[in-house]
Amino acid sequence: MIDQPTTSSLTFDVHSSSGRELDFSISPLSTGWQTALTRPPKLTVETHSIKDLNSPTAVVTLPIKSRKVAVSSFIFPEAPEWLTKLEAADKKKAAQESPNQRVARKKKKKKRKTTTRIKPPSDVIKLEDRLYYLLQPSLETLATTGSLEFPFEPFPYQFEGMAFLYPRHAAILADEMGLGKTMQAITTIRMLLRSGEAKSVLLICPKPLVTNWKKEFTLWAPEIPISIIEGDRTRRAWQWETAESPVRIANYELLMRDEDILLDGSLHFDLVVLDEAQRIKNSSSTTSRIATSISRTRSWALTGTPIENSTDDLVGIFDFLSPGYLYKGMPLKNICRATSDYILRRTKDVVMSDMPPLLYRDADLYLSPEQQATYELAESEGVVQLEEMGESLTVQHVFELVLRLKQICNFDPRTGKSSKIEQLVADMEEVAASGKKAIVFSQWTKTIDQIKKHLHRFGPLDTPGKFRPKKETQSLNSSATIRQNRSSS
Numbered sequence: 381m382i383d384q385p386t387t388s389s390l391t392f393d394v395h396s397s398s399g400r401e402l403d404f405s406i407s408p409l410s411t412g413w414q415t416a417l418t419r420p421p422k423l424t425v426e427t428h429s430i431k432d433l434n435s436p437t438a439v440v441t442l443p444i445k446s447r448k449v450a451v452s453s454f455i456f457p458e459a460p461e462w463l464t465k466l467e468a469a470d471k472k473k474a475a476q477e478s479p480n481q482r483v484a485r486k487k488k489k490k491k492r493k494t495t496t497r498i499k500p501p502s503d504v505i506k507l508e509d510r511l512y513y514l515l516q517p518s519l520e521t522l523a524t525t526g527s528l529e530f531p532f533e534p535f536p537y538q539f540e541g542m543a544f545l546y547p548r549h550a551a552i553l554a555d556e557m558g559l560g561k562t563m564q565a566i567t568t569i570r571m572l573l574r575s576g577e578a579k580s581v582l583l584i585c586p587k588p589l590v591t592n593w594k595k596e597f598t599l600w601a602p603e604i605p606i607s608i609i610e611g612d613r614t615r616r617a618w619q620w621e622t623a624e625s626p627v628r629i630a631n632y633e634l635l636m637r638d639e640d641i642l643l644d645g646s647l648h649f650d651l652v653v654l655d656e657a658q659r660i661k662n663s664s665s666t667t668s669r670i671a672t673s674i675s676r677t678r679s680w681a682l683t684g685t686p687i688e689n690s691t692d693d694l695v696g697i698f699d700f701l702s703p704g705y706l707y708k709g710m711p712l713k714n715i716c717r718a719t720s721d722y723i724l725r726r727t728k729d730v731v732m733s734d735m736p737p738l739l740y741r742d743a744d745l746y747l748s749p750e751q752q753a754t755y756e757l758a759e760s761e762g763v764v765q766l767e768e769m770g771e772s773l774t775v776q777h778v779f780e781l782v783l784r785l786k787q788i789c790n791f792d793p794r795t796g797k798s799s800k801i802e803q804l805v806a807d808m809e810e811v812a813a814s815g816k817k818a819i820v821f822s823q824w825t826k827t828i829d830q831i832k833k834h835l836h837r838f839g840p841l842d843t844p845g846k847f848r849p850k851k852e853t854q855s856l857n858s859s860a861t862i863r864q865n866r867s868s869s
Contacts, residue, residue: 496539554725578650585655657681661693
């Protein structure tokens with residue numbers, strides 16, 4: 381007879397015909413990670429007759445087979461490959477460096493105390509997937525190998541941003557303007573492409589930022605081919621349907637023009653990234669509807685202002701990331717709890733210790749078609765005039781032509797079109813939404829007048845050079861007070 385077990389131990393009671401009992405206690409050994417292994421194993425009971433138990437040499441043998449523990453093995457080739465390259469690179473560097481360089485390297489290594497590792501998000505359940513992320517080497521380690529070369533060493537908080545984006549299928553990188561959301565997104569896309577986890581990426585951004593994204597990809601991921609969706613209808617259709625480049629860049633305006641191509645069911649992207657994602661904060665807008673309907677596996681949103689007016693803005697963005705996850709009117713406390721694992725936001729005040737005192741960023745922009753036509757006409761006519769001047773030509777005449785061309789680069793004198801002002805307005809929207817301030821300089825007063833017209837809704841304060849320093853300071857303080865009052869009202 382076997383008693384029904386109530387704990388992790390089992391008791392066997394063997395009864396003979398003479399009434400003598402033999403008791404055997406067995407405790408199963410718990411192994412592995414799962415608590416289910418602590419349950420007693422199921423045993424099959426067989427009855428055997430025991431003729432003589434009075435003999436002191438009687439032995440009773442009960443064969444009990446041990447239960448085999450299932451073992452699963454996973455192979456992750458990426459980490460060993462990167463670590464092998466790291467060891468080879470370290471040996472080569474150590475052999476070439478001088479004693480002074482070796483001392484400096486050790487000091488630098490000692491100074492860097494923290495390492496950034498990829499952590500699986502809370503919605504990753506499978507053991508294999510969690511181990512895949514946990515066993516990856518630190519991002520600082522990858523930065524020193526030949527597999528991921530950086531033109532500049534990223535800041536620690538930027539490594540954290542990459543570690544946040546890499547394992548997530550839905551994420552918002554909401555860093556404050558100027559902290560490098562573009563660089564973090566590009567490097568993480570690079571990692572996904574190099575590891576084979578993504579093969580087709582679509583990046584959607586405002587039209588003035590297309591050139592900047594192309595430049596940043598060339599800087600941070602020069603080995604990755606990119607394709608910019610542009611041109612007439614036929615050319616764009618061919619670009620959408622031809623997967624020559626793993627990364628395609630399109631602007632928001634093209635979503636409405638090419639809606640039938642994007643949503644016909646033949647296109648699927650492993651990752652869709654929305655830059656300036658506040659563009660889709662209105663869930664009922666055409667842009668939001670099309671972006672949400674694009675077939676994709678992963679969805680990322682980049683924005684410095686995830687909430688501009690109300691929490692409904694965040695609900696609109698989450699309709700793209702995970703439709704139905706949030707809803708309008710949802711209590712703020714519930715929203716914070718539900719989105720904590722999907723949003724990463726850092727401000728300059730938080731990461732100030734990681735950053736240098738000043739950051740310089742040059743943005744290369746293409747001239748608008750109107751500016752390009754006017755520029756080429758002025759250049760050709762100016763060169764002809766200079767050639768006709770003959771010996772009377774001076775350096776001053778050349779400078780006048782250059783000055784005119786520079787002014788055309790700011791604004792087209794015929795139509796007023798300007799690619800620079802489009803970029804400036806986009807930057808100012810994020811600056812104002814973040815509650816920060818900006819100073820815009822120009823050497824031409826007429827240009828300042830034109831800029832003021834486009835930035836009128838931001839309440840700009842004009843401080844021409846003829847102001848006295850004391851009055852100018854008072855005006856700036858007054859402007860700060862007015863903006864503070866406006867934001868609180």
